[in-house]
Amino acid sequence: MRCQSSxxxxxxxxxxxxxxxxxxxxxxxxxxxxxxxxxxxxxxxxTRISEIANLDIQLYxxxxxxxxxxxxxxxxxxxxxxxxxxGIDEALGDELGxxxxxxxxxxxRHWKTNQVxxxxxxxxxxxxxxxxxxxxxxxxxxxxxxxVPKEWIHLNKKISRAESNDDGVALHFEDGSSAYGDILIGAxxxxxxxxxxxxxxxxxxxxxxxxxxxTFDASLVEGKIxxxxxxxxxxWGTNDSFFSSRLGKGQYTVVGAxxxxxxxxxxxxxxxxxxxxxxxxxxxxxxxWHPVIKALTExxxxxxxxxxxxxxxxxxxxxxxxxTLVGDAAHTHGGAFAAGGSLALDDSRALGLAFKHxFAAGGSxxxxxxxxxxxxLYDQTRRPxxxxxxxxxxxxMNRKAPTxxxxxxxxxxxxxxxxxxxDLLWLSEHDVEKAFQQVVAESEQRNLDTQGTTRAxxxxxxxxxxxxxxxxxxxx
Ligand SMILES: Cc1cc2nc3c(=O)[nH]c(=O)nc-3n(C[C@H](O)[C@H](O)[C@H](O)COP(=O)(O)OP(=O)(O)OC[C@H]3O[C@@H](n4cnc5c(N)ncnc54)[C@H](O)[C@@H]3O)c2cc1C
Numbered sequence: 001m002r003c004q005s006s007x008x009x010x011x012x013x014x015x016x017x018x019x020x021x022x023x024x025x026x027x028x029x030x031x032x033x034x035x036x037x038x039x040x041x042x043x044x045x046x047t048r049i050s051e052i053a054n055l056d057i058q059l060y061x062x063x064x065x066x067x068x069x070x071x072x073x074x075x076x077x078x079x080x081x082x083x084x085x086x087g088i089d090e091a092l093g094d095e096l097g098x099x100x101x102x103x104x105x106x107x108x109r110h111w112k113t114n115q116v117x118x119x120x121x122x123x124x125x126x127x128x129x130x131x132x133x134x135x136x137x138x139x140x141x142x143x144x145x146x147x148v149p150k151e152w153i154h155l156n157k158k159i160s161r162a163e164s165n166d167d168g169v170a171l172h173f174e175d176g177s178s179a180y181g182d183i184l185i186g187a188x189x190x191x192x193x194x195x196x197x198x199x200x201x202x203x204x205x206x207x208x209x210x211x212x213x214x215t216f217d218a219s220l221v222e223g224k225i226x227x228x229x230x231x232x233x234x235x236w237g238t239n240d241s242f243f244s245s246r247l248g249k250g251q252y253t254v255v256g257a258x259x260x261x262x263x264x265x266x267x268x269x270x271x272x273x274x275x276x277x278x279x280x281x282x283x284x285x286x287x288x289w290h291p292v293i294k295a296l297t298e299x300x301x302x303x304x305x306x307x308x309x310x311x312x313x314x315x316x317x318x319x320x321x322x323x324t325l326v327g328d329a330a331h332t333h334g335g336a337f338a339a340g341g342s343l344a345l346d347d348s349r350a351l352g353l354a355f356k357h358x359f360a361a362g363g364s365x366x367x368x369x370x371x372x373x374x375x376x377l378y379d380q381t382r383r384p385x386x387x388x389x390x391x392x393x394x395x396x397m398n399r400k401a402p403t404x405x406x407x408x409x410x411x412x413x414x415x416x417x418x419x420x421x422x423d424l425l426w427l428s429e430h431d432v433e434k435a436f437q438q439v440v441a442e443s444e445q446r447n448l449d450t451q452g453t454t455r456a457x458x459x460x461x462x463x464x465x466x467x468x469x470x471x472x473x474x475x476x
Contacts, residue, residue: 026054026366027054027055027056028052028054028055028056028182028183028359028366029056029058029180029181029182029183030046030055030056030057030058030181030182030183030184030185031058031060031169031171031179031180031181031183031184031185032057032058032059032060032185032187033059033060033159033162033171033184033185033186033187033188033192033193033194033329034059034060034061034062034159034186034187034188034189034192034327034329035059035060035061035063035066035145035148035153035187036061036141036187036188036189036327036344037137037140037141037144037327037341037344037345038187038189038326038327038328038329038344038345038347038348039059039061039185039187039188039326039327040059040141040144040145040147040148041082041086041144041344041345041347041348041349042185042187042326042347042348042351042352043057043059043148043152044086044087044088044144044147044148044348045086045348045349045351045352046348046351046352046355048086048087048352049085049086049349049352049353049355049356050352050353050355050356050359050360051356051360052355052356052359052360056181057152058152058154058179058181059148059152059153059154060154060157060159060171060173060179061153061154061155061156061157062156062157062158062159062188063155063156064155064156065155066141066142066145066153066155067138068136068137068138068139068141068142069137069138069141069274070136070137070138070141070274071136071137071213071214071215071253071255071304072134072135072136072137072213072215072245072247072251072253072255073134073135073136073137073140073338073340073341074132074133074134074135074338074341074342075097075132075133075134075135075140075341075342075345076105076132076338076339076342076427076428076429077122077125077130077131077132077428077429078342078345078346078427078428078429078430078431078432079341079342079343079345079346080092080129080130080131080132080133080342081130082342082345082346082348082349082432083345084129084130085349085433086144086147086345086348086349087147088143088144088147090143090146091135091139091140091143091144092129092130093129094248095248095249096133096135096139096140096143096248096249097133097134097135097247097248098133098134098135098232098245098246098247098248099128099131099132099133099134100230100231100232100245100246101230101231102230102231103122103131104119104120104121104231105120105121105122105131105132105428106119106120106132106232106234107119107120107229107231107232107233107234108234108235108236108418108421109229109233109234109235109236109290110235110236110290110414110415110418111235111236111237111240111241111242111289111290111293112237112288112289112290113290114227114235114290114292117236117415117418117419118418118419118421120424122429123425123429124429125429132428133248134232134245134246134247134248134253135247135248136215136247136248136249136251136253137341139247139248139249140341154179156175157173157175157177158173158174158175159171159172159173159174159188159193159194160172160173160174160193161193161197162184162186162193162194162197162198162323163197164184164198164320164321164322164323165320166321166368167368168180168181168182168322169181169182169183169184169320169322169323170184171184171194182322182366182371183322183323183324183371183375184322184323184324185323185324185325185326185351186323186324186325186326186329186330187325187326187327187329187344188329189327189328189329190204190309190311190328190329190332190334191204192325192328192329194323194325194329195314195319195325195329195330198319198320198323199314199319202311202312202314203311204309204310204311204332205264205309205310205311205397206264206267206268206307206308206309207308207309207310207334207393207397208259208260208308208397209257209258209259209260209307209308209335210257210258210260210267210271210305210306210307210308211255211256211257211305211306211307211308211335212255212256212257212258212277212281212282212285212303212304212305212306213253213254213255213303213304213306214253214254214255214279214282214300214301214302214303214304215247215251215252215253216251216252216253216300216301216302217250217251217252218246218247218250218251218252219250220252220299220301221252221295221296221299222246222252224295224299225292225295225296225299226291226292227291227292228244228292228295228296229244229292230246231245232244232245232246233245235289235290235293236414236417236418237289237414238410238413238414239258239259239401240256240257240258240259240285240286241256241257242254242255242256242257242286242289242293242296243255243257244293244296254282254296254297254300254303256282256285256286256297256303257308257335258285260307267307271305271307272305273305273306273307274304274305274306275304275305276302276303276304276305277303277304277305278303279297279300279301279302279303282297282300282303283297283298283300285297306335308334308335309332309334310332310333310334310336310390310393310394310397311332311390312332312390312394313331313383313386313387313390313391314330314383316379316383317330317375317378317379317382317383318372318375318376318379321368321371321372321375322368322371322372322375323375324351324375324378324379326344326347326348326351327340327343327344327347327348328340328344330347330382330383330386331343331382331386331387331389331390332390333386333389333390333393334393336389336392336393336396337389337424337427337428339389339427339428342428343386343389346382346430346432347378347382349432349433350378350381350382350432350435350436351374351378353381353432353433353436354374354375354377354378354381354436355374357374357377357436357440358370358373358374358377359374377436377439377440377443380439380443381432381435381436381439382432385430385435388426389427392422
């Protein structure tokens with residue numbers, strides 16, 4: 001489906017309706033808003049996981065080119081297993097992603113002493129390729145982009161608005177053009193215009209934290225800092241934290257996460273996401289931390305700023321009968337627990353599974369009812385899972401910072417917090433396919449129950465309808 005600026009939405013729908021009447025075997029036109037990790041993975045999943053042949057997928061991306069942008073991104077076992085299912089095998093090896101020599105997914109160190117206070121452990125990840133790996137976001141993005149035909153991706157297409165009715169969907173762009181299709185998938189990130197079109201009152205809230213991130217050649221720090229951990233390390237202070245890790249392809253990352261202190265309004269006015277930051281500020285902020293961290297900031301050549309926002313869980317991810325959301329557009333958890341990349345991949349897989357279940361496996365037509373059934377199965381698989389994460393995120397954001405009588409008391413409280421972190425295995429090792437099968441089983445059980453109830457409570461109507469259909473049969 002190409003962009004069409006000349007056809008108004010209503011007329012376009014009439015054309016679509018006529019085509020639908022004429023050809024029940026028509027291709028299903030899917031518009032994907034945004035070609036980030038979620039958008040690309042969704043395009044791949046809808047072709048490979050769903051196994052539906054006649055899909056016409058078009059992605060609309062605001063950027064002028066798909067290039068290596070961003071800093072570090074972690075993928076946990078759930079995301080890596082999904083990458084494998086999507087067929088992105090080149091991302092599973094040790095070239096693109098970094099796994100530490102200890103085999104421990106995350107190590108938490110004390111800000112001042114560098115002492116290891118706590119560690120995460122894997123639950124059940126026997127295959128090393130599925131163990132948590134750290135990437136430059138651009139490398140994962142590029143690996144996905146290689147699996148999406150270039151002609152499907154329309155660049156320089158900044159979405160201003162989306163709309164939908166019973167017959168179709170439309171995306172409208174800032175350049176005045178529009179695109180029309182049968183299904184719309186909003187994959188346009190945390191500030192999604194698709195979400196805003198259907199939830200105009202939805203608000204994001206500043207978490208109070210700003211992430212200052214940098215990615216650079218590992219040779220700038222490795223071999224130059226005594227005691228630099230070979231594994232990824234997460235140092236916790238009372239309010240702020242610092243993260244460092246090698247990444248794949250010889251890259252290295254540092255991330256300072258600090259309480260900004262400014263009000264949400266002030267921050268909104270003065271800091272934009274991905275803005276170039278002042279690395280001198282990073283050095284100043286962490287100058288009293290352990291010498292390893294101090295040295296890392298001194299050797300960090302540049303940095304960018306990422307103010308962290310989060311929003312509430314949506315009531316539905318199917319805000320209109322032909323529209324859904326994936327990735328950060330659907331679950332606005334911000335940078336919490338480095339879960340965004342893996343969640344986006346699992347969203348895409350769940351949507352592919354839902355399409356396969358309704359259209360490919362069942363051989364059903366692309367009717368409005370079937371479209372809605374597929375989108376609802378997807379929603380029921382993913383929304384409760386991410387709602388659980390969002391409730392943790394908001395709990396942390398609402399937490400009042402305690403006050404302490406002495407530095408020793410404060411330090412003890414920090415160590416205790418580090419040791420009693422929430423267990424997040426349900427998130428990092430989530431089995432999205434199992435969750436999907438469970439939703440399908442529950443939905444089938446509900447249908448059986450409803451049929452049973454109908455039979456039990458409405459025997460008369462049931463008998464009538466049997467009579468009606470047999471009367472019709474005798475006329476044929
Ligand atoms: C440029 C960039 C850099 C990032 N860097 C990091 C990082 O270093 N570390 C990290 O952990 N996470 C980073 N993220 C976020 C991370 O990629 C996501 O949390 C996660 O991968 C889920 O991806 P997503 O596709 O849902 O959202 P995103 O990755 O945000 O992708 C959304 C896509 O939609 C496009 N888009 C947005 N609005 C519009 C519009 N109006 N019209 C058309 N297209 C639109 C964006 O350009 C982007 O390509 C970055 C995101 C972006 C966009």
